[in-house]
Amino acid sequence: AQSxxxxxxxxxxxxxxxxxxxxxYSVSGNPYLFWYVQYPxxxxxxxxxxITGDNLVKGSYGFEAEFNKSQTSFxxxxxxxxxxxxxxxxxxxxxxxxxxxFGTGTxxxxxx
Amino acid sequence: DVKVTQSSRYLVKRTGEKVFLECVQDMxxxxxxxxxxxxxxxxxxxYFSYDVKMKEKGDIPEGYSVSREKKERFSLIxxxxxxxxxxxxxxxxxxxxxLADTGELFFGEGSRLTVL
Numbered sequence: 001a002q003s004x005x006x007x008x009x010x011x012x013x014x015x016x017x018x019x020x021x022x023x024x025y026s027v028s029g030n031p032y033l034f035w036y037v038q039y040p041x042x043x044x045x046x047x048x049x050x051i052t053g054d055n056l057v058k059g060s061y062g063f064e065a066e067f068n069k070s071q072t073s074f075x076x077x078x079x080x081x082x083x084x085x086x087x088x089x090x091x092x093x094x095x096x097x098x099x100x101x102f103g104t105g106t107x108x109x110x111x112x
Numbered sequence: 113d114v115k116v117t118q119s120s121r122y123l124v125k126r127t128g129e130k131v132f133l134e135c136v137q138d139m140x141x142x143x144x145x146x147x148x149x150x151x152x153x154x155x156x157x158x159y160f161s162y163d164v165k166m167k168e169k170g171d172i173p174e175g176y177s178v179s180r181e182k183k184e185r186f187s188l189i190x191x192x193x194x195x196x197x198x199x200x201x202x203x204x205x206x207x208x209x210x211l212a213d214t215g216e217l218f219f220g221e222g223s224r225l226t227v228l
Contacts, residue, residue, distance in 0.1 A: 009152075032215055034216055034217075036217075036219075041222070042222065043118075043202055043219035043220050043221045043222045044202065044204075044217070044219040045219070046216050046217070046218070049216055090155070092217075094215060100145070100157070100217060102154045102155040103154060104152060104153065104154035
């Protein structure tokens with residue numbers, strides 16, 4: 001069965017420190033991979049995507065993600081965390097046309 | 113700016129009531145989706161539609177139906193609301209991945225439904 005896993009329910013990081021939010025996938029074929037962010041009582045906002053090409057993908061708000069095919073991972077990273085980055089982050093994959101598969105989400109808390 | 117608009121941000125309904133959640137997108141997207149979001153369970157797909165009048169069941173269609181009479185509008189219907197349908201409902205749209213678009217989903221702001 002296809003799946004996307006986010007192994008950490010919550011990640012705490014001090015402001016100014018680098019952050020990583022982990023994602024691994026089991027999606028057939030050549031998947032498209034995405035990261036979304038959700039602020040309280042809001043919908044999901046698109047951050048970045050991997051389609052093909054460079055394994056390091058840059059996105060909105062200074063975030064980037066590294067695609068690693070051998071480890072089937074797509075971790076989200078930022079060199080220097082901000083308090084305003086505190087939110088719920090979702091990793092997702094799609095292979096084929098309609099079946100988007102979401103992880104369960106990771107709550108990021110950036111401490112001042 | 114692209115937009116997916118959900119008609120109601122917050123609703124409170126009683127058990128047994130019929131509930132309509134409306135979603136409109138202005139991007140001429142082919143695909144539209146309804147998800148529900150519950151803590152610890154992530155997003156679960158209820159129904160999706162890849163064309164007008166077409167619909168496909170997602171992972172948790174029981175207790176729900178949908179309608180897509182026009183390309184831009186996708187409605188979720190709870191025929192007889194129950195307390196276990198209390199949740200956040202998210203509508204999304206996309207172009208088909210692999211065609212002239214990379215297929216990211218665009219989400220509405222969500223509709224938080226409470227069934228008493």
